[in-house]
Amino acid sequence: MHGRLKVKSTAQQEEQKRQEREKKLKIFVAVRDACFSKRKEGIWDDEALKLTQQVLSSNPDFATLWNYRKEILMHQETVKEKDEVQTIYGAELSFLESCLQTNPKSYGSWYHRGWVSSRMPKPDWARELTLCDRCLSLDERNFHCWDYRRMVVKMSGVSVDQELAFTDRLIGSNFSNYSSWHYRSTLLPLLHPESPEPPSPCLKPAQTSPPPSPQTHSHRVCEEQLLKEYELVQNAFFTDPNDQSAWFYYRWLLGRAEREDMISCVYVSRDEERVAVAFSRPVNAQSVGLLLVLDGQPQRVEWRSVHPRFKHSPLWICDLPPGTISDISYEHNLTVHWTEKHIHRDCALYTGRTESYCRDSAMDQELFRSELSVEKTSVLQSELQSCNQLQELEPLNKWCSLTIILLMRALDPLGYEKEMLAHFQTLREVDSMRSAYYSDLCSKFMIENTILKMEYAEVRVFSISDKNLTTLCHLDQLLLVTHINLSSNQLQRLPPQFAMLQCLEVLEADNNSIENLEGLYHLPKLEEVLLKNNKISTLADLQPLASCPKLKRLDLRGNPVTQIANVESELAELLPAVKDLLL
């Protein structure tokens, strides 16, 4: 019958494939060996280029051979004319293109391409950019390509607004692409920097933008552009509220300005002849050039953190030479210099006073409100409205609830406290896998609120009982607190940072789950510790208390440790100064 087709059987096909593979392997090994021996002999000729090309085209991740090729090419540079070199590099680029086609995520090929492009006498950056865009259109998350593209953009000086348009395009085709959003976040501050005070509309941003430097708050974006970005990102999260890319970008947009470096508090105590200095961020006092001047005289003092564990700490203390300030009838003037930053803070210790401090309060620093840097309140208000709108439609969306909390905190942390707690409750329910995270975050916000309340009341008493605290934070802000009440929470430990409460006299922490007292370390004024109904189980756990010289009263009722035999005598030995012990 009319030429009927016969199709090879599977066995035939398999056999043929196997033979082909074997043949390929033989060739591969032979060529590889040839390359190695040539390299050993130091031959950098065209044949070597051909041989390595053969191997690399089937395995582009052969780093040794790429290096060999680099050697060859560098050698060619020395012996050939410039035009020829250009041609050779051009050929290298087309070869690399074929390698990238086989494996678009080959480290070797991309790296080599970068090397070739930067060495080429006359690189064609436009072509490279097109290549990148093509690769990204096939796989928008190819980070090799993103990396290479960054290099190309830098080398060829593509304008920032062109790049912003590029991210527009990528986000338009698929907004679940954090690479593009992130790239956007690096471009916007360059294109639309936050205008200096007083705010002026950012016209012609590209021309007038000052060169970005780490000193200026260059990662901020001017308000006009911010509004556009809010709109863009809202479109994304309303379209798909479960896509985290948009939410992360939104958080960046709402994000906080970095706090300025400053000495936030200087505290001096006559009794202990001690100075404590609090910084706006953790520093290493030994290396930042901290200088203490007392009554005009620079002092040689030893700075130490509150706990040996901290090399970086927001709080540093030093002891003055004995007798320097102990006479209560003298007035003293202290200055602490942060020489590295040309910052200093003065503090006067008046006659008759046993202690003194000088500081900016959390309110002065807009500490917790600046968690989301304060744009115009109305803008944040309308953002909150649209999030609430989304929340109504998507009551179970965690990103939305979380963002609402952040917006509320930016607007009015105390006023929204009740709503915030409700949202946290929702979050723990809808995202139970992360309930501990939400509890910690909620603890943090509650502590911030309590600090604010304390500051408004201008007292040195910090009371936060029965708030389901699971963790303690912002302890550096509690340097001056004399009385702390943490009763009826869910704390498991007093962390080493607790030792920053240098003025603490009374600690109430009944009804928690505390097992560890690490943070009660060298607290010079601590007299009373109430730890009823906790989970302290061994005498060793109580060891840190021995370092607190003034401890008089200790309540350990309802702790497992009280069940130990001879506990009384053991404790008397461990803490001889404690007169009032409740077991």
Place this chain on the structure above:
Amino acid sequence: MAAEELPSEFDVVILGTGLVESVVAAACSRVGQRVLHLDRRSYYAANWASFTFNGLLTWIQQHHEESQSEEVQDRSSLLEEGEELIYLCNSDSASISNLQVFCYTRETHEEEEEEAPTPDPDPVDTTEVETSADGDNGVKETSETVSADSKEKETKDEASDEKEEEQSQAPHTDGEEPETAQPQPPTAPSQSEPVRKKISYTHLVKEGRRFNIDLVSKLMFSRGSLVDLLIKSNVSRYAEFKNITRILTYRNGNTEQVPCSRADVFASRQLSVVEKRKLMRFLTSCVEETEEQQVYNGRPYLEFLRDQHLGDNLQHFLLHSIAMVTEDTPTEVGLTSTRHFLRSLGRYGNTPFLFPVYGLGEIPQCFCRMCAVFGGIYCLRHSVQCLLVDKNTNRCKGVIDSRGQRISCSHFVVEDGFVSAERKKVATPPRSISRAVLITDASILPSDSDQQVSMVTVPPIAAGSPSVTMVELCSATMTCAPGTYLVHLTCQSVGSAHEDLSPVVTRMFHTSESHDQDERPSVLWCLYFNMADGSAAQVEGHDLPSNVHMCSGPDGGLGHEHAITQAQSIFDKILPQEDFCPPAPNPEDIIYTEEETKKEGVEEEEEKETTKEGEEEEEEEKTNEEEKETKKEKEEEEEEEETKPLKEE
């Protein structure tokens, strides 16, 4: 015509090269059946065909002439003992009716715009081309002016007036046309305004080869049965596809883009963020069947949508553009078609549809090609005159072809147009599809790119009017000349095609030559016709032997589900044990043992010998359109499918 005789023995003889017949042909040939595939016409794909502009003019001409049926030769001399004959009819003109052609551009545009308007009171008359305007008012059919034989040369044929009798079904009077077609009073062309460069009729004819005008207008659902079949069978390698780039809808006198994919919704400027959320929520939620939906079973989909509190915008989009149903469609039907739409979304792009480059006429040809690769024999301009039926078993033993050759076969597959009406069982009243084909000079919704491929849903513009599906193709689809757009309109017929569709055309397009300030695209040329609705023809219950299988022509639906289902059911009847279109082997796995003997008049398909090592894609030559080259695109798409996560699900 082949000088040689055909082999006289086949397993399956197929008459007609429409989609259903071609799929059956490929499926049978693929599993080793000897297939003879014939078509009386000179082109492939029957009513599924695509034509160049000139080819379409020829087709129009033929349909005017077809009334003279050929004399049937008596073949009873060829009968053997115990046999009887069933004559087939040789005319399929019945499936096409109400052909009307209008031309709104001048023959040439050498003259500048300042020429005075013609004194004739009728505006359309000035737009007439070709036919001399000798006294006739209104729009006339211009089809008769095209010679049937020449593609390049137009000869005027003034003697075709008698053809107008055929139009008697279309109850229009010539004078009425312009009024309905022309809402504004005629205005003289003004000289000053910047005018889009007008494309002349001569230009259309000159560029005629660049057109591939489909008789049917359909789209391929990315997860529809046709795409699945193309992929499964590897037939996809014979064609190249483009995405429909956007979905539009006509609403309150405006054409708007319908946001349907995630990216569209994100980018949409007409929806508020809350609407965006509601839409996305609805789209994701309706993928699953819920009890809430079941409550609405039997009640209109519109009611269901209303109760979702989506707002007018979204309701319109969902009903007309996504579900593509009417207001009284029951909820379960509406949801099913919404799901079908959504399933197809995101597979190959931002819309659920694909369109074959060079037109839909490619698809039947691709299947024919597959059939030929596996040994099927093809003859065009070659028909079957009658069937030989065994009186005892009432089975078809063979056929007698148009040259009187007796060819035996165990199954006969036939396009329904060849079966005489008295043997057919057809739904009453016979349904038909109204079609319009427009060549325009601009896109219905201009955008950044002038190469958009748009699907436009037009809800009923008045009570009782049909809802119209419109597809606008750009030149990148290789179906029209650069600078023009090819617009297909389709609806279920209520009246004639012109009655059904011209109100939509005149609303959305500019249909006169006057250059008033009209933003709408101008229609340069248009064709209206009615085509029998293939879904009305029934496959079962005909007065035919049990091994004669009738295939229906194109149906009015947007997808190809009807045709593919029918092809599969015919195949299953012929070969119940066999796999339907299993994957074809790679060309390199095919062993060529014997030199293929070529017959004149028999189109052979050749797979290029794979002499080169490596996975070079083989270049393929088109069988009938000598200049076209098809690239293998579908395979790339399949890869794409693997690499791209399906976003919409």
